[in-house]
Amino acid sequence: MGKLLEVENLQVSFKIHTGEVQAVKKVSFDVEKGETVAIVGESGCGKSVTSKTIMGLLPLEQSQIKEGSRILFDGKDLLKFTKEERQNFCGKDCAMIFQDALTALNPTLTVGKQVTENLKNHTSLNKADRHKKAVEILKKVGIADAEACMEKYPLELSGGMRQRVMIASAIICEPKLLIADEPTTALDVTIQAQVLKLMKEVQASMDMAILLITHDLGVVAQMADKIVVMYAGEVVEKGSPEDIYYHSRHPYTKALLQSVPKIGNREEKLVSIEGSLPSTLNPPKGCVFADRCSECMNICQGEHPEMQKIGDGHKAACWLIEKEKWEEGQ
Numbered sequence: 001m002g003k004l005l006e007v008e009n010l011q012v013s014f015k016i017h018t019g020e021v022q023a024v025k026k027v028s029f030d031v032e033k034g035e036t037v038a039i040v041g042e043s044g045c046g047k048s049v050t051s052k053t054i055m056g057l058l059p060l061e062q063s064q065i066k067e068g069s070r071i072l073f074d075g076k077d078l079l080k081f082t083k084e085e086r087q088n089f090c091g092k093d094c095a096m097i098f099q100d101a102l103t104a105l106n107p108t109l110t111v112g113k114q115v116t117e118n119l120k121n122h123t124s125l126n127k128a129d130r131h132k133k134a135v136e137i138l139k140k141v142g143i144a145d146a147e148a149c150m151e152k153y154p155l156e157l158s159g160g161m162r163q164r165v166m167i168a169s170a171i172i173c174e175p176k177l178l179i180a181d182e183p184t185t186a187l188d189v190t191i192q193a194q195v196l197k198l199m200k201e202v203q204a205s206m207d208m209a210i211l212l213i214t215h216d217l218g219v220v221a222q223m224a225d226k227i228v229v230m231y232a233g234e235v236v237e238k239g240s241p242e243d244i245y246y247h248s249r250h251p252y253t254k255a256l257l258q259s260v261p262k263i264g265n266r267e268e269k270l271v272s273i274e275g276s277l278p279s280t281l282n283p284p285k286g287c288v289f290a291d292r293c294s295e296c297m298n299i300c301q302g303e304h305p306e307m308q309k310i311g312d313g314h315k316a317a318c319w320l321i322e323k324e325k326w327e328e329g330q
Contacts, residue, residue, distance in 0.1 A: 112150030
């Protein structure tokens with residue numbers, strides 16, 4: 001298929017009055033054309049900062065992208081784009097769905113004005129043709145009375161309808177990459193399933209790649225071709241859904257899977273990960289998960305583990321893998 005997006009050694013920090021918050025540290029992954037890659041992890045792990053860096057949505061005054069970071073899109077480094085190139089990229093080649101449609105959509109503008117905005121910015125279509133295209137795309141995302149919906153305001157729509165409108169706005173210019181940042185968080189379970197099904201259908205019809213940002217491992221199971229697990233600003237494991245769900249190697253990935261409630265098993269207690277995220281102002285010298293890990297060794301506290309290859313496309317950053325390799329060689 002070929003690589004569409006390549007994130008290499010991405011490092012992002014934020015300046016605050018007490019120092020420098022290291023939000024993303026040496027993050028690397030790629031997205032191939034037409035595939036879905038999910039970035040998973042608990043709140044504060046850096047997954048949303050990563051997605052907003054790709055879209056160029058970070059506050060320029062407070063944030064800093066470190067030297068050596070690269071984000072390649074179709075072979076071109078997004079971090080070197082001019083303002084005009086960035087404007088052409090956002091909405092046309094790449095679009096984003098945010099987690100709360102009520103705050104992402106402008107409450108003072110009609111649905112029609114918001115859905116046609118990207119067409120106005122990125123195409124030469126006249127007003128009538130933009131209106132026609134918008135009605136078509138609203139129908140495509142499952143809004144039956146699309147013509148009437150064009151005249152409504154976001155507050156007049158249900159949560160599921162607003163999410164469909166936001167998806168329509170994002171895909172109207174048929175982007176090569178769709179970034180979905182927690183697209184089902186504010187929705188009930190039945191609407192979640194409808195939105196995910198819709199995203200898969202749109203992806204298939206447009207041959208579009210999706211970068212899915214989520215903490216919900218149930219969403220990942222349905223959608224992803226590859227999974228990237230993040231913790232405390234770092235990638236700790238990545239691989240196929242089978243690798244992550246059935247052959248996970250990093251203790252954090254295992255703990256994340258164990259914390260998912262099991263349907264139908266009322267006697268089993270819900271497992272939580274003890275402790276809290278390490279400081280991003282003064283990150284630990286060794287493994288970022290060491291203080292919460294039940295299998296922590298002395299080396300984990302003092303030295304940072306590098307990413308180790310486990311299988312085809314499956315990698316994890318953990319000293320236990322190095323230990324196992326050493327024991328197998330004895």
